Amino acid sequence: MPLHLGMLVLVEVGHLLFKRAYAKINLTLDVLGRRDDGYHEVDMVMQSIDLSDLVWLDKRPAGEVTIESTSAAIPVDERNLAVQAARCFFEHTGIAAGVHIQLEKHIPIAAGLAGGSSDAAAVLRGLNELFGTGMSLEELSQVGARIGSDVPFCMYGGTAIARGRGEKLTRIPYVLPMFAVLVHPRLFVSTAEVYQGLRPDDFTDSPASAAMVSCLAEANGQGIAPLVRNALQRVTFDMYPELRALAEKVEAVTHHPVHMSGSGPTLFCLAVTSGQAQRMYNALRGIMKDVYICRFVGAEEVVGQTAAE
Numbered sequence: 001m002p003l004h005l006g007m008l009v010l011v012e013v014g015h016l017l018f019k020r021a022y023a024k025i026n027l028t029l030d031v032l033g034r035r036d037d038g039y040h041e042v043d044m045v046m047q048s049i050d051l052s053d054l055v056w057l058d059k060r061p062a063g064e065v066t067i068e069s070t071s072a073a074i075p076v077d078e079r080n081l082a083v084q085a086a087r088c089f090f091e092h093t094g095i096a097a098g099v100h101i102q103l104e105k106h107i108p109i110a111a112g113l114a115g116g117s118s119d120a121a122a123v124l125r126g127l128n129e130l131f132g133t134g135m136s137l138e139e140l141s142q143v144g145a146r147i148g149s150d151v152p153f154c155m156y157g158g159t160a161i162a163r164g165r166g167e168k169l170t171r172i173p174y175v176l177p178m179f180a181v182l183v184h185p186r187l188f189v190s191t192a193e194v195y196q197g198l199r200p201d202d203f204t205d206s207p208a209s210a211a212m213v214s215c216l217a218e219a220n221g222q223g224i225a226p227l228v229r230n231a232l233q234r235v236t237f238d239m240y241p242e243l244r245a246l247a248e249k250v251e252a253v254t255h256h257p258v259h260m261s262g263s264g265p266t267l268f269c270l271a272v273t274s275g276q277a278q279r280m281y282n283a284l285r286g287i288m289k290d291v292y293i294c295r296f297v298g299a300e301e302v303v304g305q306t307a308a309e
């Protein structure tokens with residue numbers, strides 16, 4: 001019997017492999033400088049949250065990689081990062097097979113939440129399981145780095161420092177029981193344009209990751225928000241003055257500091273209890289439509305039992 005999920009109709013339920021693709025927020029994002037390869041040297045503390053896309057994988061004949069999505073706002077061809085991930089998997093393993101990907105999007109698009117990167121990571125983890133290739137997360141992460149700088153973090157999830165262009169990870173074993181209340185203002189922000197807009201005075205030699213990790217290690221939830229910073233925020237706010245105005249409004253109604261994730265435009269406030277998060281959510285729903293309460297998620301939940309460590 002067909003199973004209806006949003007706009008998707010799943011027919012062969014028995015053969016489908018399911019994966020959840022989690023979004024991330026940046027607790028810190030420092031840029032150390034511009035590199036010769038067009039990327040920037042970054043130092044960031046990344047955190048998975050429980051806002052997720054749902055991904056189903058179904059084996060197909062060799063060379064056939066197809067995708068359908070509940071969102072009309074993303075390409076359903078070779079430009080889709082999930083399709084690119086599948087192509088990379090078959091190329092890397094030499095397996096003569098294909099896959100059909102069904103994507104139920106919940107993570108806002110081009111929002112600074114790594115939605116596409118997380119879909120790509122979930123496809124790589126899922127194909128590793130579907131075809132029994134037994135690759136380690138490290139190997140999958142190296143394959144994923146070809147698709148995007150955020151893919152290696154999304155492969156592991158949880159909490160981590162990401163350096164280099166984002167692919168050099170130090171995993172942090174402390175996940176605080178905290179909440180992030182997200183506000184998505186439905187602006188489309190290009191990550192490349194934001195990085196291009198950085199000026200030398202946006203660069204730093206003293207990133208905030210060490211202080212943030214100490215705070216996480218001490219389980220000092222109240223201490224996290226004052227340490228949050230994002231070097232891309234000035235650029236995105238200058239590009240979209242309405243976003244700076246919205247951030248001021250969010251602070252006024254929540255009475256909490258507001259932060260930007262990645263290259264934006266998603267804004268978030270941190271809460272140490274679900275009650276505090278709910279009050280922020282209620283206040284924000286009065287001024288915005290797209291508001292999400294999310295909890296911090298650890299690597300075990302992101303990865304599950306899907307790949308060799």
Ligand SMILES: C[C@](O)(CO)[C@H](O)COP(=O)(O)OP(=O)(O)OC[C@H]1O[C@@H](n2ccc(N)nc2=O)[C@H](O)[C@@H]1O
Binds near residue numbers: 042164195262
């Ligand atoms: C803003 C963040 O989301 C923070 O986590 C990431 O740094 C961006 O990760 P991403 O979206 O996976 O980025 P990619 O797809 O690899 O790169 C998109 C574009 O952003 C710029 N880019 C990205 C990462 C980086 N460390 N330096 C850069 O300058 C480059 O112009 C690149 O062409």
Ligand SMILES: Nc1ncnc2c1ncn2[C@@H]1O[C@H](COP(=O)(O)OP(=O)(O)OP(=O)(O)O)[C@@H](O)[C@H]1O
Binds near residue numbers: 073081082114191
């Ligand atoms: N599976 C996918 N999901 C979302 N966007 C995708 C996907 N595949 C390709 N894209 C394209 O990637 C671009 C960035 O979308 P995405 O939602 O990944 O941005 P983001 O959250 O800002 O990512 P990051 O935080 O890694 O910079 C958009 O132009 C979108 O059309």
